[in-house]
Amino acid sequence: MTSNSQNIFYYSSLIGFFYQNGIGCEVDEIKAFEIFSNSVKNNQKALLNHFTFDQKNESISFCNDDIKELNEIITQYFYSLFLYKDIILNRRNNYKFYNKNAEKGDSASQYYIGNYHYIKKDYDKAIEWYTKSSEGENIKATYSLGVCYNFGLGIKKEEKKAFELFLKSAEGGYKYALNVVGYCYYNGYGILKDENKAFEFYLKAAKKGHGTSQYLVANWYNDGKHVLRNEEKGFYWNRKAAINGNVNAQFELAEYYIDSSINKNERKAFKWYYKLANENKVRAIYLVAKCYRDGIGIDKNLKEATTWIKKYELSKFFGKPQITLNDFLNGSDIDAFSISPFTRMCY
Incomplete structure (x- = not known):
């Protein structure tokens, strides 16, 4: 038979669980954390008699068999509280740290704060911080600002402005921007269509390790539609893309190993299929x-x-x-x- 204090702990933990997972209410991690915290504080003395927590190794040491009398849900959530607490407090502390530096003009911190607001869909704030970071020559922030203009997030959709920002970020060497600029040139998005320029930027992105661009460059070399056909370069970039995780490239590399008259290697093909x-x-x-x-x-x-x-x-x-x-x-x-x-x- 559990005591009244144990029942209180059980139900308060359960309410925290509801807030954590949005059961019958909106998901509210902060509220869940507060309830877990209060539950622990109110029962701290009793619980500490049962086990100790090694914060360094994130493990629980059970002191005696009395812990078995506690409801399984209680013990699970008290343990997870330490991990959950770290996640929330780190998020809070990180925000405070970066916000302080962002206010001082640090572009990397401004970009972080912009991302924080973007994830929360507070696009006005995100744009404000992306703009400040971009003015500090942060190419990632410039790219993210372009994304906002591209989709009309917190600002009027403007393809030409989006392209200008993508291009600025690409000129700074950001591989994702290089890929997007290639896409814009190829499709005439925000700029006049220019397939030669498209290939130029896809190739730059490929050299920076962008998997999709590597796959596209491989296709262009293999097809010979926009550049001179070069099977050796096609294979080189397709293999790069496959190793980089591009699924299309992985299938095509396997097929190459099966069908090639020069580099036929069925064992390698099987390994890719098996993966x-x-x-x-x-x-x-x-x-x-x-x-x-x-x-x-x-x-x-x-x-x-x-x-x-x-x-x-x-x-x-x-x-x-x-x-x-x-x-x-x-x-x-x-x-x-x-x-x-x-x-x-x-x-």
Whole structure:
């Protein structure tokens, strides 16, 4: 039987839980934290008799078996309070720290404060701080200010102004701005269409490590539509993009290793498919099953092929190409490339 004080602690913790998760009320992290704090303060003496908290290692040491008598929810939330408290207090302390420096004219801090208000959708304040930071030559703030103009967040939408800000940020070397300027030139967004300029900026962004730009540059070299066709450079940039996490590039690199007459390497192809399959990409799940069935890049293994094709069958998405296990094992196939590379397994 729990005591009255323990019941109070239980229910106050539960109310804090409601505020934390928005159950029957709006999510209010600060209110949740206050309730957790008051609950702890009011029961601190009793609770400290049961366990101690190692703040350095973020671990609890139980002193005796009496803790088992406390409701499981109470112990879980008292433990999580320390972690939760750190998150909230760090956010508060960070804001105070950066705001103080922002007021003194530090452009990096001004950019941080701008982001803080942007996340809270206080776009007027975000623009105010982005503008100050941009005037201090902060290229990230200049880019973010361009985003506000581009989407009309807290200010009138103005494509030309957005492009000017993106260009200024790009000239400072910011890779995301370089990519966006390439997009603007290619599509004539806020500036006259110029495919040569588009490629120039995509290439600059690619050299800065921007994955999408690396993939686009690879495509341009492979297609030869806007620049001279160069398969070697196409492969180079596609591989860069794949390593950088671009999903399209990863699939295309795998296909290159299967189809190439020069650099054919089915084992590398399988490794890329297997990586993507383990990230629940449905197309890759099917292709891994096919590799096991046909011995492409891996030893033939019908048991593994069956496991993977069953996983494919379990995936649920609209318009999925259908195939039965028997048909698959007998050599029938679907057009795996009709499945978007981004389609993920859902159950």
